Amino acid sequence: MRRDSGGPPAINPFLVPGWEESPLRPLCPWRYESHDELYVDVNHTLAAFQEYTRRMAAVENLREDGRLVLVTGESGCGKTALINRCARWTRDRLTERGLRGVVVDLTRDGSRQSVEERMGLVAARLLDELAHSALLAPEALASLDSVRPSRLYAGLGNALPDDVVLIVLLPPADEVVQEVVAYAGLARRRLLFFAESSYLGHAQVLKVRDSSPVPPITLAVGPLNQGDVRRFIEDRLTRHHERGHYPRISTETMDKAAGPLRSIAMLQRILSEVYEERGKQDSGYTDDDWVTYEDITRLFYEKFFDDLRIRR
Amino acid sequence: MTVNPFSSMAVTHVPEVEGPSVDTDPIRVAKAHLDDYLATPRTGNVIVVVGDYGTGKSRLASELLRHVDERCRRIYLEATPNGLAELYRTFAFTLRQEDVLEPVNEVYREIIADELHTTGILSPHQVQLLRLGALDPQHAVRNVSLPLSSLLGRTETRLADITRHPMLSKALALLLREDDGEQRLKNAVWSWLRGGPPDQILVERTIDQRLDTDGAALAVLSAFVRLYARGDRQFLMVIDELHKIVTAGQDDAGMTAFKSLLQQFDAAGAFLVLAGLPELETELRADVRQRITHRIRMSGFGTDQVCDYIEQTLGDVRDNPFSREVVSYLVGLADGVPRKIIQLCSELYRRWSTEGTQITDEQVREAARSVGLSSVDDVEAATARVLDAEGLTYLQRHFVGQSVDTRVDFWVTFPAGSARCAVVLTDSLLNSRDAERLTSKVLALRKVELDCRVLLVVNGALTPEPADRLAGVLSRPPLAYQRLAYADHLKALLRAIRDEVRTESRYEPIEKIHQALEQLTRQQASIHGFVERLAERLDQVRSTSDDRMEMIAGRLEDIAEELRLVRDGGQAAGEPPVRLPPLVDQEFTRAIDRLTEVLDLNAVLADEFAGGRPSKLLLHLRKGLEPAAVAILLHEIVVRFRAEVGAWYQEASAISPIPAGAYDRLNEICHAFDRITEQVPIAKLEELADGSKPDLVRTFYNLPLNVRHAFR
Incomplete structure (x- = not known):
């Protein structure tokens, strides 16, 4: 990004401060407090979040009854960001009630294995994390090591300190209903599981609900609605105004971009890269300059046909 | 040196076409049908091409494959007697990964193009570029963060609409997913497509049926046909040697599945060529035959x-x-x-x-x-391999009765039923004399074993006249040995006989007699003809001059010499032939057979050098060197033992009956065998046999005793 001499810096308003190198990472307020403010109400995520807070109002009950939360929606719709927000909220509410919510992020510990293998791997990784955070006494760890997931999760509630509730973020579950149902059954006392899937449709979610001994809280993140794109762009263009300068986008362009940019991930990716590209060119990067719809379509074309260019 | 321009193999290596092409009528007709099809998409065709061995069916197939060139997708399959599920496996192994991925990606590109077309972010020209396959859709989707799960879901639905096979569609769509470093998901799909059991990760994704039954396998094959021939796309598939499946006794369910496959070719607008021996068409069920749109009969060269x-x-x-x-x-x-x-x-x-x-x-x-003569050893080894592979019990170089005519190369026993099958190897059958020689042999065998089946394997040329004459007395038409196709043909014939014998074993004894009588009645005409010819020949003999008699005597001497050579099967070259009474020879044959059952080194090495199979030799060697060494050493010892006994017998039998004192030498030879084998850990052989042959060791311990008994 160019920096004009003297004045405020030229910045990319679509990058999260501190995460400039990874524009597609979902917001994570349980790890970075400042992210909590960056949520924009798109894709029904606010409604889903509110539904979660309503259902979990008596969060202290987790000490006795665990729960699974299943978030579904197509790729790039913001499922992980919603889960991170819910995890943060849960941890804060537990703190308010004199309890400790410990978030264990195992979202990257999935692989193309059978359910049994995947669950075994998750269980082993959970124990690693608990050992690392010294939440379990060595003898408790030793007694739980290598036991089957069903025994592990049943025994974990007793082995954890009295004030601790584990908030476990599970790896994506694809379309395997069986795995989600298994976790719904394993969510025993002091355990809150978050699972997400891009491939479970409405029918399969109903199947999960019907098959689970304790039905999970299910949250669906939908597609972008009318006005979502404009709301998101306006938020980003307004929010960072004091940090630096950058070109503007007309409301007409925003509304036009709502046609092709159909998910929050796509919106975030294309606009952040349009601004990056613009920053490298000499076509103006001041508050008086404009990013046009043509800038967006050009970048889309170049990215989309990237391998075609390579082949040629 | 002059280069011989004619191919000595004379077997078409499909799909390559070698050498000059003679455009025969069948090839011209088949090409015309294919041209019509290429000019009129969406019109399904099922063409049957029948003709005898070597009449150019494979040549025609390869000409057609070459004729379509790159104009449409084309696949050549060669059937084996292992059924329709195996045909599908051949298909699945013939497919390269791109053969599967390309049409799937094509559907995926269409879904993406439809998605982008409505957004207006790409121009119509750019969308068209996408549809035409100018880019890797997975890469493009990743680059702009298109909603992957939704696009893949729609692709799967579209594939299911096209293939009408939800499980296959799910599997194909999984190939588009991002996988882990080990490519476990994709590998699981490939393995399943090739007939393997579905991996647990597939079962959890509702792919839980293995493609190992005729119905399941052909349903997937049909689904591929629909995929390859969808819309205006054209698809040519050739199934060669189909008679091997059809004559191997295809059950009703299999035939129904096959009929459904033919219907798919018709409905999807694809072009299918079925090639095989003439019985292919007659053996197909009537409702299956109705699906055939054109028939081509191969004609010989003029x-x-x-x-x-x-x-x-x-x-x-x-x-x-x-x-x-x-x-x-x-x-x-x-x-x-x-x-x-x-x-x-x-x-x-x-x-x-x-x-x-x-x-x-x-x-x-x-x-x-x-021409085309392989060595007798080659044919014997190939036959033994097939019998072993089919799990059949047999005696090799066996005398069914006491006369020389009852000597057969293989005497095969089936698991069910009491009927046996004799496999007789012969060189070229060119004239009526050859036919009479073999008819006499078959009758001699039937005299000893009324309902034995006789399979005649001709290692050389087979002309129509003797073949016709023999047809009446043989259970099956003579089988001409062709190195490449022999195993499959023999397997099909043996299976058909096995099924026949199994069915007959369920009949009451009186029915069996009735059947045998019917068979005899059917054979009567041929036998009568043979007797007439024999009588005629005897009359000729009576009236011939001394020269003629000398010629006959010479021929008899030739036959005796041939027999001596044939009996010399286990001997090293250059050693004197072993001539032993049948009962004694049987003991040695049995001992050598038992060794061959656990380790047929020649066959194993032949397999190893032929390549492409799981290493049988390695399996043997994994059990340690000692068991294999014992088998090899014991083989040499038994062969030597037989040679020694043979030499003794030749000398001792000069005086008839053999004097009692002469048996002392035989006893010495037997003791020598015992002494030598005491030093050999024969029990190790059981490790090679995996304990499945309980009498294995006893065979060798008792061999000298049994030989002595056989002489007395």
Whole structure:
């Protein structure tokens, strides 16, 4: 990004401060407090979040009854960001009630294995994390090591300190209903599981609900609605105004971009890269300059046909 | 050195077309049908091409595959007697990954194009570029963060609409997913597509049916046909050697599944060529035959065509040693069968160019006796391999009765039923004398075993006349040995006989007698003809001069010599032949057979060098070197033992009956065998047999005793 001499810096308003190198990472307020403010109400995520807070109002009950939360929606719709927000909220509410919510992020510990293998791997990784955070006494760890997931999760509630509730973020579950149902059954006392899937449709979610001994809280993140794109762009263009300068986008362009940019991930990716590209060119990067719809379509074309260019 | 321009193999290597092409009527007709199809998409065709061995069916198939060139997708499959599920496996292994991924990606691109078309972010030209396959859709989707799960879900739905096979569609869509470093998901899909059991990760994704039954396998094959021929796309598939499946006793469910496959070709607008022996068409169920749109019968070469072929092959630079008269004779002898004609041409040209021999009718006859001859050992080994692979019990070089005529190369026992099958190997069958020789043998066998089946394997040329004469007395038409196809053909025949024997075993004894009588009645005409010819021949003999008698005596001596050579099976070259009474020979044969059952080193090595199979040798060696060494050493010891006993018998039998004192030497030889084998850990053999042959060790401990008993 160019920096004009003297004045405020030229910045990319679509990058999260501190995460400039990874524009597609979902917001994570349980790890970075400042992210909590960056949520924009798109894709029904606010409604889903509110539904979660309503259902979990008596969060202290987790000490006795665990729960699974299943978030579904197509790729790039913001499922992980919603889960991170819910995890943060849960941890804060537990703190308010004199309890400790410990978030264990195992979202990257999935692989193309059978359910049994995947669950075994998750269980082993959970124990690693608990050992690392010294939440379990060595003898408790030793007694739980290598036991089957069903025994592990049943025994974990007793082995954890009295004030601790584990908030476990599970790896994506694809379309395997069986795995989600298994976790719904394993969510025993002091355990809150978050699972997400891009491939479970409405029918399969109903199947999960019907098959689970304790039905999970299910949250669906939908597609972008009318006005979502404009709301998101306006938020980003307004929010960072004091940090630096950058070109503007007309409301007409925003509304036009709502046609092709159909998910929050796509919106975030294309606009952040349009601004990056613009920053490298000499076509103006001041508050008086404009990013046009043509800038967006050009970048889309170049990215989309990237391998075609390579082949040629 | 003169280069022989004729291929001595004369087998078309599909889909390559080698050598000059003779555009016969069947090839012209088939190409015309194919041209019609290419000009009119969406019109399904099922063409059946039938003809005898070597009549150019495979050649026709490869000509068609070449004819379509790149104009449409094309696949060549060769059937085996292992059924329709195996045919699907052949198909699945023939497919390259791109053959599967390409049409799936094409559907995926269409879904993406539909998605982007409505957004207006790409121009119509750019969307068209996408549809035409100008880019890798997975890469493009990743680059702009398109909603992957939704696009893949729609692709799966679209694939299910096209293939009408939800499970396959799910599997194909999984190939588009991002996988882990080990590609476990994709590997699981490939393994399942190739007939393997579905991996647990597939079962969890509702892919839980293995493609190992005829119905399941052909349903997926049909789904691929629909995928390959969807819309205006065209697809040519050739299934060669289909008779092997059909004559191996296809059950009703299999035939129904096959009929459904043919319907798919018709409905999807694809072009299917089924090639096989003439019985292919008759063996197909009537409702399956109705699905056939065109029939082509292969015709033999005529003299003109062969003359053309020879001229094309020799070109302008080589002399043509074949006169039209010789070609005409050659064509008659080979019954117009192109493969035989080419083999004969090759052999005759070789003789002419290397030995300067003029090509005459006599030369043609001589060549006919030698062309295509593999060594007897090769044919024996190939036969033994098939019998082993089929899990059949057999005795090799066995005398069914006491007369020399009852000697058979293999005496096969089936798991159910009491009927046996004799496999008899013979060289070329060219005339009525050959037919009579073998008829006499078959009758001798039937005299001892009324309902034994006789399979005649001809290692050389087989002309129509003796084949016709023998048809009445044999259980199945003679099988001409062709190295590449022999195993499959023999397997199919054995399975058919096994099924027949199994069915008969369920009959009451009276029914079996009735059946045998019917069989005898059917054979009567042939036998009667044979007896008449024999009587005629005897009359001729009576009236012949001494010269004629001398010729017959000479021929008898030839036969005796042939028998001696055949009996010399286990001997090393150059050693004197072993002549033993049948009962004694049987003991040695059984002992050697038991060794071959656990380790047939020759067959294993042949397999190893042929490549492509799981290493049987390694499996043996994994059990340690000692068991294999014991098997090899014991084989040598038994062969030597037989040679010693044979030498003794030759000498001792000069006086008849053998004097009692002569048996002392036999006892010495037997003791020597015992002494030697005491030093050999024979029990180790059981490790090779995995404990499945309980009497294995006892066979060798008891061998000297049994040999002595057999002599007395």
